[in-house]
Amino acid sequence: MTSQVKIQTVDTLLVDVPTIRPHRLSVATMNHQTLVLVRIRCTDDITGWGEGTTIGGLAYGEESPESIKVNIDTYIAPMLVGQDPSRVAHLMSQVQERIQGNRFARCAIETALYDAQARRLGVPLSELFGGRVRDRIPVAWTLASGDTARDIAEAERMLDLRRHDIFKLKIGLRTVRDDVAHVAAIKRALGDRASVRIDANQAWSVTQALTGMAMLADAGVDMVEQPIVAHDRIGLKRLTDANIIPVMADESLHGPRDAFLVASQQAADIFAVKINQSGGLRGAAQVAAIAQAANIELYGGTMLEGAVGTMASAQLFSTFHELAWGTELFGPLLLTQEILREPLHYSDFSLVLPRSPGLGLEIDEDRLMHLQRAR
Numbered sequence: 001m002t003s004q005v006k007i008q009t010v011d012t013l014l015v016d017v018p019t020i021r022p023h024r025l026s027v028a029t030m031n032h033q034t035l036v037l038v039r040i041r042c043t044d045d046i047t048g049w050g051e052g053t054t055i056g057g058l059a060y061g062e063e064s065p066e067s068i069k070v071n072i073d074t075y076i077a078p079m080l081v082g083q084d085p086s087r088v089a090h091l092m093s094q095v096q097e098r099i100q101g102n103r104f105a106r107c108a109i110e111t112a113l114y115d116a117q118a119r120r121l122g123v124p125l126s127e128l129f130g131g132r133v134r135d136r137i138p139v140a141w142t143l144a145s146g147d148t149a150r151d152i153a154e155a156e157r158m159l160d161l162r163r164h165d166i167f168k169l170k171i172g173l174r175t176v177r178d179d180v181a182h183v184a185a186i187k188r189a190l191g192d193r194a195s196v197r198i199d200a201n202q203a204w205s206v207t208q209a210l211t212g213m214a215m216l217a218d219a220g221v222d223m224v225e226q227p228i229v230a231h232d233r234i235g236l237k238r239l240t241d242a243n244i245i246p247v248m249a250d251e252s253l254h255g256p257r258d259a260f261l262v263a264s265q266q267a268a269d270i271f272a273v274k275i276n277q278s279g280g281l282r283g284a285a286q287v288a289a290i291a292q293a294a295n296i297e298l299y300g301g302t303m304l305e306g307a308v309g310t311m312a313s314a315q316l317f318s319t320f321h322e323l324a325w326g327t328e329l330f331g332p333l334l335l336t337q338e339i340l341r342e343p344l345h346y347s348d349f350s351l352v353l354p355r356s357p358g359l360g361l362e363i364d365e366d367r368l369m370h371l372q373r374a375r
Ligand SMILES: O=C(O)C[C@H]1C=CC(=O)O1
Pocket: 055, 142, 144, 199, 201, 250, 301, 302, 303, 304, 328
């Protein structure tokens, strides 16, 4: 059956938004985030939105905000204009055939197409992925100011607000001993009121990780995320087999193929599932399925996307039967500017999913036009 509906325009927007405080990772200190938004307008007056946001320019991934935009504008958008937007899988398989790599760009496009199609069908995006298991999902907060006392005060405020009771601490810029002292002080202050985890963003060697993990386990930390370099699967397996503390794979996962390799070697206890790293929602769903088949637990990860990428992730994660480690879908809360008419709803330590069609968001387009980077 062919529909008469066609894709009219595919636009990309770069939006630079300051963060509420410096966000210090081992690979970059973020004072702002650059949202890469895609808007797909169709001839049936339906508009879909997607996001392909990364972290720290080229510091975290091999796509920059600028490369995502230029590659969509130059190569992907012309392939889509004039085509039937309701055939999302078909369009994405065409993109996959002709575009190498560019997972973030493909995620942004795929999300916008699914948002539009779900709106067309009058259902939340989650329904296109099998339907929801839950209407709210737990959300962790990252403590990454670089200052122990400030991080403790921030955590206390989040607990008081009942916004977060899971904290991920960014480490890897100092010596292992200094980092562990920082983490242990925070865990001591929070006690059993919160789960504390760390993310070294690949900063440690295997031997540093083995030492650090033992000390972190003693301090009461619940899990370590990507302690060592992304490509070292054998090293990651050594850490997992050491059985000191649960190990989560993050940067080691660039979609289903990596997920299969890590899972088949049982090289991690937990997967951070990310829609952008997986090349889109379907890729991320496949990563999750591979994890579950291998008895690897799930965590809903973020690339610190704004509202669009965050809600796209939430729509998918809401369909996961098991989500043992919760999510970190706090991206919009790290930003100083709102791009929605109604902000996302966070309460009782979780993000609430809207029931309205598509992503369930209303973009404030006037505001976005005002905020977007000058061309
Ligand atoms: O997990 C990462 O490596 C990236 C990101 C997610 C949360 C956060 O603070 O940084």
